Amino acid sequence: MNTVIFDLDGTLADTSGDLIAAANHCFREMGAGDVLDPVRDAGVALRGGRRMLETGLARMAHPDPEPMVRDYYAVLLEAYAQAIDVHTRLYDGAMENVERLKSAGFGVGICTNKPEALADQLLTRMGIRDAFAALVGADTLPVRKPDPEPLFEAARRAGGTAKACCLVGDSDTDRNTAKAAGVPSILVTFGPSGEDMAALEPEALIGHFDELPGVVARLLRGAGSA
Structure with a gap:
């Protein structure tokens, strides 16, 4: 997968x-x-x-x-x-397009540098924890992003393999993680640092989550055989 x-x-x-x-x-x-x-x-x-x-x-x-x-x-x-979810808001279209990816046969997971317990708490409070097959946090493994192993572990826990994945992120840490892993990165431009993402030269940029399924399909075409 x-x-x-x-x-x-x-x-x-x-x-x-x-x-x-x-x-x-x-x-x-x-x-x-x-x-x-x-x-x-x-x-x-x-x-x-x-x-x-x-x-x-x-x-x-x-x-x-x-x-x-x-x-x-x-x-x-x-x-x-x-007070973990007082001001926090999902970005427009995030979960709708996570579900679109799942319906298209992709496994989905999270790899974050937030401590795992806090990430789990936040996702649960927002009612979306069960949407993700994997959650790897900063302290799940002995290493954290930009080391590629947390990304590999998230892919495995989501039902895939280390090389048949892509990472959606918003920072140089995410770009460097994907680069170290030898997989594509997709960076979002709608976050606070969005204007800086193009300079990181990811494989793709998206300005709205509605763009994500098409970009993923293009980048991961044939990756399952890798």
């Missing part, structure tokens, strides 16, 4: 608002108030919790940020778990 593996944050859903709220919870505990802006810093949020803490501490001109990032990362994750 050919499989389509999706990144989560910034690809299937805009999770930036809830991530920034969790980071700002940490900065308030530090006595600095809300350091990150939900609109301006949406792209930072989708790079993960540590990046948000690093960015905020740099703006605060903190003299020794590394211990603070280490100490507050768990605080951020706890705050995020407590």
Whole structure:
């Protein structure tokens, strides 16, 4: 079976608002108030919790940020778990086209650098966990994206093989993961960093999920024999 593996944050859903709220919870505990802006810093949020803490501490001109990032990362994750789906929204057409891919015979899964338990919690709260045959998070394996093994594992768990898949994502991490795996990448241009995706030279770009089934069919034609 050919499989389509999706990144989560910034690809299937805009999770930036809830991530920034969790980071700002940490900065308030530090006595600095809300350091990150939900609109301006949406792209930072989708790079993960540590990046948000690093960015905020740099703006605060903190003299020794590394211990603070280490100490507050768990605080951020706890705050995020407590309010994981307040602002998060699926991108237009995401699940409709996941179902179209499944109806066309593709296996579908998720490979994310969000911790697996949080990813599972979010997908369950949004009512879409059962739509995906596989979920591989940042801590599912000893390595994470851009190492290709999480992508390979997601493809296998979704019923496919390592080389008969493609990765749908929104970042250089996703592009580099697919490149390391030797499989096509499809990057979305509707997320916060969408204008930067073309420079990464993926095999395809999509501006709406309605474009995805046709692009997947073209890229994975004959991949099942690989």
